[in-house]
Each structure stands twice: as structure tokens, then as C-alpha cells.
Amino acid sequence: MKLYSGPLSLFSAKVRIALAEKGIAHETISVPWSLARRYEPHHPEVVARNPKAQVPVLVDGDVTVYDSTQIFEYLEDRQPQPPLMPAGAAARARCRRLEAAADEIFFPPLWSLVEEAFYPPREGGRDGARLAAAQAAIAAQYEGLERELAGRSWLCDAYSYADVASFVMVHAAASIGAPPPPALAALNAWLARAKARPAVRAEVEATRRFVASLFAAPAAEPAAAAHA
Ligand SMILES: N[C@@H](CCC(=O)N[C@@H](CS)C(=O)NCC(=O)O)C(=O)O
Structure with missing residues (x-):
């Protein structure tokens, strides 16, 4: 390949x-x-x-x-x-939903964060309002992931594509100044667990x-x- x-x-x-x-x-x-x-x-x-x-x-x-x-x-x-996909229709639907959420819901504000906090400023400078909106949207995503992870080690019980996609987004946001707050214990533990995998x-x-x-x-x- x-x-x-x-x-x-x-x-x-x-x-x-x-x-x-x-x-x-x-x-x-x-x-x-x-x-x-x-x-x-x-x-x-x-x-x-x-x-x-x-x-x-x-x-x-x-x-x-x-x-x-x-x-x-x-x-x-x-x-x-x-396998990186769980067995059973319901579990696979959950995995696909969470994987899609990483791309479609987490990524758009993350992209704003990348443009406003990682890339060099455009002519005209930073857009503070856009940055604040992105940070708020990412904070809401973190809360959602914390809820999804309640009682679970991985988003779909076994490690899956949902974890891979979510990890990539969360880690990128964390690397450019928007880490999950320490109070989100399940999310932080999940992040550490994912980072410990050799592939990650x-x-x-x-x-x-x-x-x-x-x-x-x-x-x-x-x-x-x-x-x-
Ligand atoms: N939905 C696509 C998005 C792919 C995407 O946005 N790729 C970006 C890099 S992260 C790209 O190639 N951008 C170049 C361009 O759009 O010209 C996927 O999941 O693969």
C-alpha cells in the first residue's frame, strides 16, 4: 500500500x-x-x-x-x-458516530484555533473573537467526551477508530494551548492511555x-x- x-x-x-x-x-x-x-x-x-x-x-x-x-x-x-471497530450493529454505530464527531464537530473549531494560535498571524492580526469561540466550542467537546468516557477505558469499550480520530483532534488542541481541563478526569486518563500506545x-x-x-x-x- x-x-x-x-x-x-x-x-x-x-x-x-x-x-x-x-x-x-x-x-x-x-x-x-x-x-x-x-x-x-x-x-x-x-x-x-x-x-x-x-x-x-x-x-x-x-x-x-x-x-x-x-x-x-x-x-x-x-x-x-x-480490529479497530467493535462487533455488533449498535456498537459499530456508536463507533462511527464518535469517529465522525471528531472530524465534523471537533475539527472545525480546532481549525480556527490552528489558524488563530498556531499559524503566523495574517495581515490584520489575530481574530480574538474567533479564537474565543473556538476555545469555547472545544471546551464543550471536551465535556462531551468526558460524558462518553464515563465508566469506559475507550470510547467504544475496546480501542477503536473513534479513539484514533478523537485522540488526533484532542492532542492537536492540547498542543496549541487548549488542553482538557484537569477536572475532566476520564478524558485526561484516556488521553494518557492513548499516548502510551506505541503507534500513537x-x-x-x-x-x-x-x-x-x-x-x-x-x-x-x-x-x-x-x-x-
Ligand atoms: N474529509 C477529509 C478531509 C481531508 C483534508 O481536509 N485534507 C487536508 C489536509 S488535513 C488537505 O489535503 N488540504 C489541502 C487542500 O485542501 O488543498 C478526510 O477525512 O480525509
Whole structure:
């Protein structure tokens, strides 16, 4: 398999973790990305294979799959062991709901936070109101996750795609100044549990190194990312 992946792409991070959890041999192709130009120029294979020209894109022989959630479904069909989806219709529906919530509900305010607190300020400066709204929305997501985790070690009892997707979003928010408050004990314990998994730890470390390289060597832009 080949994974077209972005060094700071949270949707790519979901897939990198899932591939590692399943122990699936693959080649990672890190697409060009820089602070100044983001994904421009887009990788030609990504443009050719995904009409939205976005990563992640997974290529498995003749099969091309894009959108991280679709890739999760494909990986589960392609290599069911170890499972990252629970058994039974109700549990699978819960897993899909929580996985989708990470992408569709957590990510939008997280993206505002990324733009207002991580990327260099745009001309005209920071948008304080947008930042505050993002922080409030993320705080509400944290409360929701705390409730979902009540009496559970993982979001769907066994570790699943819901944990992978949620971890990626929570960890990114925590890394840029919006960590879960200490009072949310179940969420903080879950975060520590997830970070202790080798697949997750490797992803966290690779991202940490990439971010450090970005700010340590601005002269190196455009950083086409030798990050795998
Ligand atoms: N729903 C998609 C979202 C993918 C996405 O937004 N990818 C971003 C990077 S995180 C991207 O490739 N952006 C480049 C662009 O839109 O030009 C998924 O889950 O894979």
C-alpha cells in the first residue's frame, strides 16, 4: 500500500496511526507542505486520484481510497485483525458516530484555533473573537467526551477508530494551548492511555519533530517534508 500523507494533516495522522496499529506494511509519501504555501503545489498523484486534491489518499494496487473515514472502513475490510471497530450493529454505530464527531464537530473549531494560535498571524492580526469561540466550542467537546468516557477505558469499550480520530483532534488542541481541563478526569486518563500506545507515541513524536524543525529552521522553507 501507499499512503499520500501530509506532515501536519490531522486526517493523515488518523490513517498513519491506524496503519501502525494494524501493522500494515506501506510506503508513506509525504506531500509538499510549508508554512508559507501550505499544500501548494499539490502533489500530482493526489490531484489525479482525489477530486478534492486532499490528503490522505491510500492506494492499494488498483484501489484508491480517499477521505480518512473511508480509509478506516477500507482498512477494516482489508485487514480485520487486530480490529479497530467493535462487533455488533449498535456498537459499530456508536463507533462511527464518535469517529465522525471528531472530524465534523471537533475539527472545525480546532481549525480556527490552528489558524488563530498556531499559524503566523495574517495581515490584520489575530481574530480574538474567533479564537474565543473556538476555545469555547472545544471546551464543550471536551465535556462531551468526558460524558462518553464515563465508566469506559475507550470510547467504544475496546480501542477503536473513534479513539484514533478523537485522540488526533484532542492532542492537536492540547498542543496549541487548549488542553482538557484537569477536572475532566476520564478524558485526561484516556488521553494518557492513548499516548502510551506505541503507534500513537510514534505519531506524536514524529509530529513534534516536524513542528520543531519548522520553527527552528524557517530558512529551509518550502519544507517539502521528509517526514514519513
Ligand atoms: N474529509 C477529509 C478531509 C481531508 C483534508 O481536509 N485534507 C487536508 C489536509 S488535513 C488537505 O489535503 N488540504 C489541502 C487542500 O485542501 O488543498 C478526510 O477525512 O480525509
